[in-house]
Amino acid sequence: MKLARRLCSLLLSLLVLSAAVFWIARLAPGDPLVSYYGQRAERMTPEQRAREEARLGLDAPIHVQYVRWLRNALHGDLGVSFKYKRDVVDVIRGRVSNTLLLGGVGFALIFSMALGLGLLCARFEGRPLDKILCKLGTLSSCIPEFWLSLLLILIFSVYLRVLPSSGAWSVDGGGAADRLRHLILPMTVVVTGHLWYYAYMIRNRLLEEVRADYVLLARSTGLGRRRVLLRHCLRNALPSYLSIMAISVPHIMGGTYVVETVFSYPGIGTLCYESARYQDYDLLMVLCLLSGAVVIVCNMLAQAINEHIDPRVRAAAAERAEADGHG
Amino acid sequence: MTADADRAEKLLDVGRLSVTFASPAGAVEAVRDVSLDLAPGEILAIVGESGCGKSALCRAIMKLLPASARVQADRLAVAGTDIRGLSERDMCALRGRLCSMVFQDPMTSLDPTMRIGAQIAEAVLAHEPGMKKDAVRRRVLELMDMVGIEDPPARYRLYPHDLSGGMRQRAVLAIALASRPRLLIADEPTTALDVTVQGQILDLLRDIQRGLGAGAVLVTHDLAVAARAADRTAVMYAGRIVEIGTTEEIFYDPRHPYTWGLLASLPSLAAEGRPLYAIPGMPPTLSPPPKGDAFACRNRYALAIDYDQAPPLFQVSPTHYAATWLLDPRAPAVARPVGGELHV
Amino acid sequence: MCETLLDVRGLCHSFPLGAGRYLRAVDGVSFRIRKGEIFGLVGESGSGKSTVARCVMNILRPQAGSILYRGVDVCDPAQFRANRRMLQTERQIIFQDSSSSLDQRMKVADIIAEPLAVNHIVPPRGSLRAEAAFQLRYVGMDPAYLDRYPPELSGGQRQRVAIARALTMEPSLLVADEPIAALDVSIQAQIINLFRHLQAEHGFTFLFIAHDLAVVRYLCDRVGVLYRGKLVEMAPTKELFDRPLHPYTKALLSAIPIPDPRRERARTRFHFDEAAFDRTGGFVQVSPEHFVLGGKEAEP
Numbered sequence: 001m002k003l004a005r006r007l008c009s010l011l012l013s014l015l016v017l018s019a020a021v022f023w024i025a026r027l028a029p030g031d032p033l034v035s036y037y038g039q040r041a042e043r044m045t046p047e048q049r050a051r052e053e054a055r056l057g058l059d060a061p062i063h064v065q066y067v068r069w070l071r072n073a074l075h076g077d078l079g080v081s082f083k084y085k086r087d088v089v090d091v092i093r094g095r096v097s098n099t100l101l102l103g104g105v106g107f108a109l110i111f112s113m114a115l116g117l118g119l120l121c122a123r124f125e126g127r128p129l130d131k132i133l134c135k136l137g138t139l140s141s142c143i144p145e146f147w148l149s150l151l152l153i154l155i156f157s158v159y160l161r162v163l164p165s166s167g168a169w170s171v172d173g174g175g176a177a178d179r180l181r182h183l184i185l186p187m188t189v190v191v192t193g194h195l196w197y198y199a200y201m202i203r204n205r206l207l208e209e210v211r212a213d214y215v216l217l218a219r220s221t222g223l224g225r226r227r228v229l230l231r232h233c234l235r236n237a238l239p240s241y242l243s244i245m246a247i248s249v250p251h252i253m254g255g256t257y258v259v260e261t262v263f264s265y266p267g268i269g270t271l272c273y274e275s276a277r278y279q280d281y282d283l284l285m286v287l288c289l290l291s292g293a294v295v296i297v298c299n300m301l302a303q304a305i306n307e308h309i310d311p312r313v314r315a316a317a318a319e320r321a322e323a324d325g326h327g
Numbered sequence: 328m329t330a331d332a333d334r335a336e337k338l339l340d341v342g343r344l345s346v347t348f349a350s351p352a353g354a355v356e357a358v359r360d361v362s363l364d365l366a367p368g369e370i371l372a373i374v375g376e377s378g379c380g381k382s383a384l385c386r387a388i389m390k391l392l393p394a395s396a397r398v399q400a401d402r403l404a405v406a407g408t409d410i411r412g413l414s415e416r417d418m419c420a421l422r423g424r425l426c427s428m429v430f431q432d433p434m435t436s437l438d439p440t441m442r443i444g445a446q447i448a449e450a451v452l453a454h455e456p457g458m459k460k461d462a463v464r465r466r467v468l469e470l471m472d473m474v475g476i477e478d479p480p481a482r483y484r485l486y487p488h489d490l491s492g493g494m495r496q497r498a499v500l501a502i503a504l505a506s507r508p509r510l511l512i513a514d515e516p517t518t519a520l521d522v523t524v525q526g527q528i529l530d531l532l533r534d535i536q537r538g539l540g541a542g543a544v545l546v547t548h549d550l551a552v553a554a555r556a557a558d559r560t561a562v563m564y565a566g567r568i569v570e571i572g573t574t575e576e577i578f579y580d581p582r583h584p585y586t587w588g589l590l591a592s593l594p595s596l597a598a599e600g601r602p603l604y605a606i607p608g609m610p611p612t613l614s615p616p617p618k619g620d621a622f623a624c625r626n627r628y629a630l631a632i633d634y635d636q637a638p639p640l641f642q643v644s645p646t647h648y649a650a651t652w653l654l655d656p657r658a659p660a661v662a663r664p665v666g667g668e669l670h671v
Numbered sequence: 672m673c674e675t676l677l678d679v680r681g682l683c684h685s686f687p688l689g690a691g692r693y694l695r696a697v698d699g700v701s702f703r704i705r706k707g708e709i710f711g712l713v714g715e716s717g718s719g720k721s722t723v724a725r726c727v728m729n730i731l732r733p734q735a736g737s738i739l740y741r742g743v744d745v746c747d748p749a750q751f752r753a754n755r756r757m758l759q760t761e762r763q764i765i766f767q768d769s770s771s772s773l774d775q776r777m778k779v780a781d782i783i784a785e786p787l788a789v790n791h792i793v794p795p796r797g798s799l800r801a802e803a804a805f806q807l808r809y810v811g812m813d814p815a816y817l818d819r820y821p822p823e824l825s826g827g828q829r830q831r832v833a834i835a836r837a838l839t840m841e842p843s844l845l846v847a848d849e850p851i852a853a854l855d856v857s858i859q860a861q862i863i864n865l866f867r868h869l870q871a872e873h874g875f876t877f878l879f880i881a882h883d884l885a886v887v888r889y890l891c892d893r894v895g896v897l898y899r900g901k902l903v904e905m906a907p908t909k910e911l912f913d914r915p916l917h918p919y920t921k922a923l924l925s926a927i928p929i930p931d932p933r934r935e936r937a938r939t940r941f942h943f944d945e946a947a948f949d950r951t952g953g954f955v956q957v958s959p960e961h962f963v964l965g966g967k968e969a970e971p
Contacts, residue, residue: 213432214435214437214439216428216430216436217430217499217502217503218438218449218450219391219422220422220426220428221427221449221502221506222423223419224416225415235438235441236439310439311439311486311488312486315488376855376856376857376858377855521716521882522884522926522927522928523923523926523943525926526928526940548855549856551930551935554931555928555936574932575932588857589856590930592856592859593856593860593885594890595885595889595927595929602867603863603867605857605864609827609828609858
C-alpha cells in the first residue's frame with residue numbers, strides 16, 4: 001500500500017518533470033537542425049528546412065510533439081540523438097554505468113568518510129585533532145578540481161607511472177582490477193572536492209546535539225561522552241544529514257563533469273552538456289529523467305530511513321498519508 | 328565528634344567553590360566562594376534568579392561544566408569522595424551511582440528518537456553492563472512504577488512526544504534514579520510544568536528521596552517550591568549564597584534584604600490594592616563582579632560599607648546564616664519588613 | 672454599567688490533527704471585556720488561552736463565533752476592511768518571549784517607532800525618535816537605551832520595550848499573552864506594577880493571559896478559567912477565589928503554590944478527574960457576575 005503510493009508519486013513526478021523539460025528545452029534559443037546536419041543546416045533553403053523539420057517531427061506545436069514523445073516513450077522508444085544519429089539508449093548505454101560507478105562509489109565514500117570525520121571532530125571538539133582536521137578540510141576544499149586532477153596525473157601517471165592517466169579501462173581490456181586502477185585518480189578528485197563540505201556539516205549538526213539537554217541527562221547517569229555521541233547524538237543528527245545527502249546525489253554525480261573531461265573518462269557528464277548545448281532534445285530528455293529519477297528515489301529512501309529513526313517524522317508522515325486518504 | 332567524622336557523615340560537602348567562565352567580554356565569575364553541605368535524607372533548596380549561578384553550581388557538583396569553565400574549591404566531596412581531582416573517566420563511573428540530575432524541560436532532556444523504556448534501560452545498564460535482558464526490563468518497569476507512571480508495560484514502548492509534560496518528567500526522574508544515586512540534583516524540575524502537575528512532581532520527589540534515604544538539591548527560582556519541599560533553603564544572588572537556613576527560618580525570619588525583597592515581591596503575599604514591592608534595578612553583571620556587596624545598589628538598607636567590602640556570612644542561629652552587614656553589631660537596627668506571620 | 676469594549680461570542684477554533692480528527696482548541700468561548708478593566712484568562716498549557724488571544728488579534732481566523740470590538744465584527748472581512756485603521760491601531764499584543772518577538776537587529780528606537788512608520792502616522796511628539804524616547808520613559812526606562820539592540824537588554828527591559836512598542840499606537844485594548852512568565856521574580860513585580868499603573872492612571876483595557884493564578888489574583892478585575900478549550904467559570908476575581916464553583920477551578924486554585932512552608936504543607940488539594948469533565952453543559956449564571964459551566968454545580 002505504502003510502496004504503491006510511493007511508486008505512483010514517483011511516476012507522477014517523472015511525468016511532470018518530463019513535460020517541464022520538454023517545454024523548456026524547446027524554449028531555449030538554438031537550432032536543432034545544426035546538431036543533426038552540422039554546417040549543412042546553415043546552407044539550407046527555407047523549403048528544405050521545413051521539410052527536414054517535418055521529417056524530424058519538429059514542426060508540430062509543442063504539446064503535440066510532447067504527446068507523440070510520451071506515446072513513443074511508453075512503447076520503449078525514447079527517440080534518436082540528433083548529434084550521434086543513433087538511438088539515445090545506445091548512446092548512453094555504455095556511459096551510464098561508468099558515471100554510476102564513479103559517482104555512486106564516490107558518493108558512498110563521501111557519505112561514510114564525512115560521517116566518520118564529523119564524528120571524530122565532534123568527539124574531540126576544540127582539541128588539536130579537530131582543529132587540524134578543520135584546517136586540512138578548508139584547504140582541500142579550496143583546491144580547484146582540474147588543478148588537483150592535473151597534479152595527480154603528473155605525479156602518479158607521468159613521474160611514478162603507477163596509475164593510468166585517462167579512460168575507464170585499458171585498450172586491451174582488463175577486468176575488475178583494471179577498472180579499479182582507472183578509477184583511483186578520478187575518484188580521489190571527486191571525493192576531495194566534496195568531502196569536507198559534508199564532514200563539516202555533520203560535525204556542526206552533531207555539536208548542536210551535544211549541547212542538548214538529553215546529553216546532560218545521559219551523562220549524569222554515568223554514560224561516557226563517546227557512548228552518548230554514538231548512541232544519541234548521531235541518531236538525532238542523522239535525519240537532517242540524510243536529507244541533505246539525498247538532495248546532493250545529482251550534485252555529486254553531475255559534478256563529475258570536470259573530472260570526466262580531464263581524465264577523458266567516458267561518462268555521461270559530457271553528454272549532458274552537449275545535449276543541452278546542441279538542442280539534442282531526445283538525449284536531453286532521457287538524461288534529465290534519469291537524474292530526476294535518481295534524486296526522487298534517493299529522497300524517498302532518505303525519508304524512509306528517517307521515518308525509521310525518528311518517530312516524529314513517522315507521525316508526521318502518517319498524518320500526511322491519512323490526510324491524503326481523506327482528501 | 329571530630330571534624331573528620333562530621334565530614335564523613337555529610338552527603339555533600341562544598342567548601343569555597345568558585346566557577347569562572349572564560350568569555351569574550353572577560354572572565355565571568357558565575358559562582359563565588361560558595362560553601363554548603365547536605366545530610367542524608369535532607370532536601371536543600373537553592374533559590375535565585377536567572378544568572379545567579381545556581382545552575383553552574385549544580386553542574387560543578389556533577390562535573391558536567393563545559394571545558395571553558397574553571398572550578399576552584401577548598402572542598403568538593405560527594406558521600407565522602409573528593410571529586411576535585413577526578414578525571415572524566417573516573418567521574419563517569421561515579422555519576423548515576425553517587426549523584427544524578429534532573430533538568431528543567433522534560434521535553435528536551437529526553438532523546439526524542441528513543442523509546443522511554445530503552446532510555447531508562449540504558450541508564451540501568453550504565454553501571455551494570457552485564458545485566459540480563461529480562462532483569463533489566465524488570466528493573467525498568469519497577470522504576471517506572473516507582474515514579475508513578477501508570478501501566479508501565481504499555482508505556483514502555485512509547486516515545487517522549489507521546490507523553491504529557493508531567494509523565495515525561497517522571498520518566499526523567501526514573502532515568503536519574505536508575506543507579507540508586509545517593510544525591511539527586513534537580514534543576515528547576517517543575518518550572519516547565521502546569522500548576523496542578525507541579526505539586527505532584529514535588530511530592531513524588533520528596534517521597535522517593537525519603538524512601539531511598541538520598542539527599543537532594545532542589546534548584547528553583549520559585550520560593551513556593553522551596554516552601555513546599557525543602558528542609559533547608561539557600562538564597563543565591565550574583566554567584567554567592569546570601570542567606571541559608573532551615574526553610575522555616577528563611578520564610579518566617581529572613582535576615583537578608585534580598586530575601587525580604589523576594590518575599591515582598593510575590594503577588595500571593597501582597598496586600599490587596601497596594602502596589603507590589605519590586606526590587607529596583609536588575610542583577611549586576613559578573614564580569615567582573617561589583618566591588619563590595621553585589622546587592623548594595625538595589626538595597627534600600629545598604630550601608631556605606633556595603634559598597635566597599637563584601638559582607639561575610641553572619642551566624643543568626645546554629646543553622647541560619649546571612650551575608651549582610653545589617654547583622655554586624657555596629658549596624659543600625661532595621662525593622663524587618665516581611666516575614667513572621669505572613670498574610671495571604 | 673461600563674461600556675463593553677470587546678465582546679467575544681461563541682468563539683470556536685480547532686487545529687487539524689490529521690486522520691480527519693481535530694483538536695478543539697477553543698470551543699464556544701464567550702466573554703465581554705469592559706472598558707478600563709483587566710480581564711484575566713487563566714488555564715494550563717493546551718487550554719486554548721493563547722488561541723483566544725490570537726483570534727482576538729486577527730492572527731487566527733476562528734471557525735465559528737464572532738468577536739466584536741467596539742461593535743465591529745473583526746472576523747468579518749468586509750467590516751474589518753472598513754475599520755482596518757481603527758482595528759490595527761487600537762488593539763496591540765504583547766507576547767511572552769520578547770527575545771524572539773523583537774527583531775534582534777533593530778535598535779530600540781526603531782522597534783518602538785516602527786508601528787508609527789509602518790502606518791504612516793505623523794508622530795505626535797515631533798520626530799519618531801522623540802516619540803520612542805517618550806514611550807520608553809513612559810514604561811520606566813531611560814532614553815539612553817534608544818540606541819541599544821535587544822540582545823544587549825535584560826529580559827525585563829526587553830519586555831518593557833515590547834510594551835512601549837505596543838503603547839506607541841495609543842491602543843485602547845492591550846492583549847498580553849503570558850507577558851511575565853519568562854521573567855524573574857523581582858522583575859515580574861516591576862512589570863506587574865507597570866500594568867497596574869497603565870490601567871489605573873491611563874485607563875488601558877487588558878486581556879491578560881496567564882497560567883500563574885497568584886498574579887491573576889493580584890492584577891485582574893475579572894477572571895475566566897479555561898479548560899480544554901471550554902470556559903468553565905467566570906467571575907470577579909475576589910468572588911472566584913473566595914467561592915469557586917466548578918470542580919476544575921477548585922482543583923486549580925488548590926494547586927496554587929503558597930510561599931509559606933507551614934501552610935503550603937498543611938493544606939489539602941482537590942483533585943480534578945479529567946474523565947469526569949462534562950463539556951456539554953450550559954454556561955449558567957449563578958449570581959449577576961458569576962457564571963459556571965454545567966448548571967448542577969450552581970448553588971442556590
